[in-house]
Amino acid sequence: MSAHVEWSTRSVDETDAFDYWRDMICDAFVQLSARPRSPEPFSGHIAHSDLDTVQLSTVTAGPQQVDRTTSLIARSHEEFVLASIQLDGRGVVQQSGRDAVLDAGSMAFYDSTRPYTLGFDGPFRQLVVQVPKRALTTRLLTDGTAVPLGRDGPARLVSDFFVGLARGAGSGAEMQALAPHAIGLLDFALGIAADGARPNQAAVSRRVRDAVAAAADQPDASVDTVAAACRTSRRTVFRALSEDGTTFTELLRAERVRRAAQLLRTRPDLPVAVVAARSGFAGPAQLHRAFRRELGTTPGEARTITPPGADRHP
CATH class of the missing domain: 1.10.10.60 (Homeodomain-like)
Known part of the structure; x- marks a missing residue:
């Protein structure tokens, strides 16, 4: 069965907003730490849908840095591949010494079993696709490096599919039937990204x-x-x-x-x-x-x- 839930910092006092946000992102994703990158009041919203093995989270939030640290990894047993599809704003995914820049329309993959950092200097909106590593046949690079996928050609088709899937995920159980296709498409995109990212x-x-x-x-x-x-x-x-x-x-x-x-x-x-x-x-x-x-x-x-x-x- 599919499940849909939404979290928002609007449900708490402004002074508690970022603390609440830290709990929100841990509920939606893997265990993470975070800190704001602006002195301005913080606000954030997550629309999260669980379609069997595929989890879709549309994140709208202010400037921040999110870290998946070695200690957090050691305390958890999650093994996921994550794909961030940037919808608005700009961000950077850093993993294993490599930066994957996220401009609107672009997509990057990263591995929950290795430390990573997500950085946003301004307001942003992105869709995060999270899938267990065991569900995929394609693997990230052996060093766990974040790998980018462009915004044109096959990459555009992949991102459009997932954006549409996230938009309809909360509307009915029939979206569940698309989950196996989502896995196959993510495998396809991951293969393209990994091939393009392999160094000479x-x-x-x-x-x-x-x-x-x-x-x-x-x-x-x-x-x-x-x-x-x-x-x-x-x-x-x-x-x-x-x-x-x-x-x-x-x-x-x-x-x-x-x-x-x-x-x-x-x-x-x-x-x-x-x-x-x-x-x-x-x-x-x-x-x-x-x-x-x-x-x-x-x-x-x-x-x-x-x-x-x-x-x-x-």
Whole structure:
């Protein structure tokens, strides 16, 4: 059965309006925190409809910032994909280091299982579509990044459908029959948005390689270190290296050998143990094994050899 409910700050005193609003948005969506962005009196209204697995909320409100924080995520078990369709005003969705700008007519997807921020500097109106992740076959990017969908072509058809569905959701149970079609259409739109948002693979690979090079002299360098430096996920790092035909271990070892070989040539006075430490190796034994594997020689012999790629990172 479909259900429709409306909340408004008009039902409380002006001094209590924003506190009431915080409760409203938590009832309509996932657990959220919020703060106003204007000293002016706040007002807000939400028309919320529940069509089986599809929840539609038309939000009309004043300037504010809404946050889905790590602590709020930890205290809840909701796993939703949300789509904001901007009807009036302007907003920004921020997730995983990416901003999706929402102008009137545009649409953006984001993931409730990752922290995000919604920002509105002025009055706005938007439709928020909320669907359990399990109901969709298409997934957001592996790092949970907010992805935008434009306002023309297929995007316009998708947004028009959901705006019409929200408008009629409170008028009768027959709208329930459209819920399965809504899921399929949302899957379609999410696929378009995710494909358009995927970064250039060559650029990702370059960033990963640069991050490995920067971290190689640290004994505790790891995939997590590189992922954090690239502001992406572990899976993205693994995928970029796999498509380059290498692994994190292989790339890290090769970079450390390159650094060690450069030190051996330019600083012949340094003991092998010092070279190993400055290059990120745990000790001389690990350094010897890596040289045998990468160069087929010993550190001592390598003092007179210029290895491939020696000038790549001066």
